[in-house]
Amino acid sequence: MNAPYFLDHIWLIPLFPLLTAGLMLLAGRRLKNPVISVLCVGSVFVSFLYSVGAFFQLLSLPVEDRVASKHLFDWIPAIPFHTLAGTLGQFRADWGFQIDPLSAVMILIVTGVGLLIHVYSTGYMAHEGGYYRFFGYLNLFMFSMLMLVLGNNLLVMFVGWEGVGTCSYLLIGFYFRRKSAADAGKKAFVVNRVGDAGFLLGIFLTSALLGTIHFNEIGPALAAGNFQAGDPRILAIALLLFVGATGKSAQIPLYVWLPDAMEGPTPVSALIHAATMVTAGVYMVARMNMIYLLAPAAMSVVAVIGACTALYAASMGVVQNDIKKVLAYSTISQLGYMFLACGVGAFTAGIFHLMTHAFFKGLLFLAAGSVIHALSGEQDMRKMGGLAKKIPVTYWTMLIASLAIAGIFPFAGFMSKDLILSKTYEKDFWLWSIGYLTAGMTAFYMFRLVFMTFYGHSRVGHEAEHHIHESPKSMLIPLVILAALSVAGGWLSWPEILGGNSRFIHFLEPVIAVPHALRAEAARGPGSQTGEIYLMLLSEALVLAGIFLAWYVYIKRRELAERLARAFGGLYDLVYHKYYVDELYDALFVNRAEDLGLALGSFDTNIIDGLGVNGAAWLTRFVSRLSIWWDTWIVDGSVRLGSRIVWVFSWPVRMIQDGLVQNYMLVIVIGLIGVLAYYFHLAHSMVH
Amino acid sequence: MLPIGNYLFLSFTLFTIGVIGVLTRRNVIVMLMSIELILNAVNINLVAFSRYWGTVDGQVFAIFIITDAAAEAAVGLGIILAFFRNRQTVLADEMDMLRW
C-alpha cells in the first residue's frame, strides 16, 4: 500500500502511551521520578507528533476522500445472522482504526492538551507518593481515550469507553487512603456503568437492526434499509446511545459523579473531567450523527437535556465555595451546551465548543491547581483573596481563561458559544433563551471565582500566607500555552459574518451526514446574518452585565453576598445542597442496593451457613453418634455376648471348684457310691 | 479264727466312721487322723483276708500301706504347719484360696 506514513501508522498513536503505562505498572516502582517523567511525558509527546503528522497528511487528501483506515487484525470473526430488518448481516469487529476530520481533531486535542497536562503534572505531583502509579494510570487513560476516538467500530469505541471509565476510577481514587476519595471513585464508576448499560443495548440494537457496527458501513446500511426519519427502531438506538452519553458526559440524570470526582488530583480533573473523557459522549453523538439525523425526537431529547443541564449546573456553580467544585459544575454546564448544539443539528459547532472548552477549562483547572499549590492545599474560596499580585502568572492565565469561558470577543469561548446559540436560535426560541440565560450565569460565577480568589483583602490562613509562592516552571509553561490557545483557539473558525471563513466548521462538515435539503437550508441569505449580529450583541451585553454583577457583589459591596443568601434562605439552601439530588439517589437506589446486599448476606449467614454448613456439621456429628452406638452396642456387643455365653455356661462348672477340700471329698464319696452301685448292679444282674 | 464276716464288719465300721470324720470335722488335723483311721480299716481288711487265704501277700500290702501312711502323715503335717504359720488357722473352711 502506498498510504502516507502517518496515516498508515495511526495505530502507533495509542500504542506509545500503552507501552509506558505497562512499564510503569510493572516496573515503575523501582524507577526514579526524572526517568518516569521523561518516559511518560515522552510517549505522549511522540503520540502528539504522530497526531500532527497524521493531521497534515489527512489535509493533503482531497476533501471528499478524507478518510483513512487501518486494519490491524480481526478481533471478532464474522458471524452471519438475520437482522431485524430482514437483511443478512454479519456480527464482526476488527481491531481497526479510522482517521477522518473528526477523529483527527479529537486526537490533536487529546494528545495536545494531554501533553501539556502531563508536563504540568511533573511539577504538581513532584512531592506526592505514587508518582509512577499516577503516570502509569494517566498514560493508560491516554491509550483508552485514543482507542475511543480512533476506533472504526462501536465495539472498539466501547473498549476505549470502558477503559477511560476504569482509569477515571483509578485516578479519582488516587489518594486511596482517603475514604471520600475512594467513595468518589466508586460512585463515578457505578454511575458510569448505568450509562454503559444503555450504550451496550444501543450497540446491540444497531447490530441487530443494521447488521453491522462499523462506522463506514452504518451509513450505507441505513440507506439500503430505506429507513425513514422517525422510525421507532432508529429512535430507540439513538436514545439508548444517548443514555451512555449522559453517563460519560455528566448530563441529567447521571451527572452526580462529576462534582465528587474532584477528590482526585487537579491534573486528573483537568485532563479527564474537563478536556477529554467527559467529551467522549459528545464525540460519540457526533460520530453517530447519521443515526440521530434520522430520529428527530431523539435530537429534541438531546437538546432539551443539554439545555436544562446547562442551566441547572450553572445555578449550582453560583453558590459553591470550593474552587474545584465551581469548575466541576461549570464543566457539566458547558457539556450541556455541546449536547444542545448536537441536538439542534449543529454537530460541528458542538465539536468546536468541545475544542475551545478543552483549552480554557483545562487552563482553569490547571490554574486552580496552581492556586491550591500556592496556598499549600487550600481549596475554599472563602479563605482566599488578594492573590493577584502574589501569583501573577497564575492570575493572568486564569483571567484569560475566565474571559474565554464567559464568551468575551474575541476569545475562544465567544466563537464557539456564539455559534451554538445562533444555531439554537434558528431552531427553537425557548432553548435559545435557556442557553442565553446560562451564558449570563456562567459569566457571573466565573468572575465570582476570580474576584474571590485574587482580589480584595487576603482571607488566607496564617501558615499558608507565609508559604505563598508561584508554581514552578513545569506548571507555569502549560498554563501560558493554554492561555494562548484560549485566546486564539477560536480564530480557527472566525464567523463568516465577521469576515472569517469558518475553516474549522468546513473541515468537519464531511463527517456529518447532513441530507442535502438541510445543507441548503443552512446556507441562508443575509437575513439570517443580520440576526446573527444582533444575537452576538445581545449575548455580549448579558455577559458584561454578569461580570459587572459579580464585581458589584464580591468586590464593591461584599456584605451583599451574605445578605442575599440569608434573604433567599430556603432557595439558597436548596441550591447549595445541590437540590438534594444525591440524597434522592441514595434513598432510591444506593440504600436499596445496600439493603439487597445485607439481605443476601444474612441469607448466606443464616441459611447457607446455618443450614448448609452448620447443618452439614450437625449431620456429621449425628451420623458419628449413630456410628458410635453401633460400634458400642452391636459390634462390641456381639463380642461381649460371646464372652458372656461362655461365662454363663461355665458358671456351674466354676462353682464346683470352691477351694474347700471337704467338698471335694464329698464329691469323691458320691462318686464312690455311684461306682459301687454300678458294680453291685452288674453283679446282681450277673447272678440273676 | 472267727468267721471273716466279723472282721469285715469291723473294718467296714471303722471305715465309715473315718469317712464321716473326714467329711464332717473342720479341723484339718482331725481330718488327717480320720484318714489314718480309714487306712487302718483297710489294713484290717487286708490282714483278715490274708489269714483267710493263708498267704502273706495281704500283710505285705498292709506294710506298704503303713509306710505310705507314715510318709503322707509327715508331709501332710508339714503342710499344715506351713499353712498355720501363714494364715494362723487350721480350719478347712478357711483354706479356700485355690478356688476359681
Next chain:
Amino acid sequence: MLNAFLFYFFAILAVGSAILMVTRRNIVHAAVFLITALLATAGIFLLLQAEFLFVTQIILYVGGIMVLFVFVIMLVNLDVSLQLVQFSRQRYVAVALAVVLAVQVLGAFWVGRTSVGAGPAQAIEAKNTEAVGQALFQHYLLPFEIASILLLVAMVGAVVMGKRRI
C-alpha cells in the same frame, strides 16, 4: 472262746475309740483316742496271727506317726474356746451319704453272706515274720525299693515344709 472274747473286746475298743476320736472338741483327746484305736487294731492283727504287723503297727503307727501328730498338735494349739463350731456345714449331707454308703456295703454283705465260710482250719506256720520277710524281699522287692524312695521324698518334703524360709 478266748478268740471271740478278745475279738469283741478289741473291736468295741476300736470302734468306741474311733467314734470318740471323731467327736472330741479337744484335739489332744482326739489324738489319744486315735492311739487307743490303733492299739486295738494292733490287737486285732495279733488275733489274726500277723505278729510282724502287730509290732510294726505299734512301733510305726503309734510310736511314729501319732507322736508326729501330737507334736504338730502342740505346735498349732489354738485356744479351744475359739473353735465354737466343730462340724462343717455339710455335716448332714455327709452323714446322709455315709449312711447311703453303709447301706450299699451292708447290702453287699447281706447278699454275699453265704459265700464266705469260716476259713481254713489249718494253722499257719509259726514263723510269720520270716514269711513276710521272704515275700517282701523276693516277690515284692520292687515295691519295697519304691517305698524307700517314697520315704526319701517324704522326708525331703517334710523338711522343706517345716522350714520357716525356703
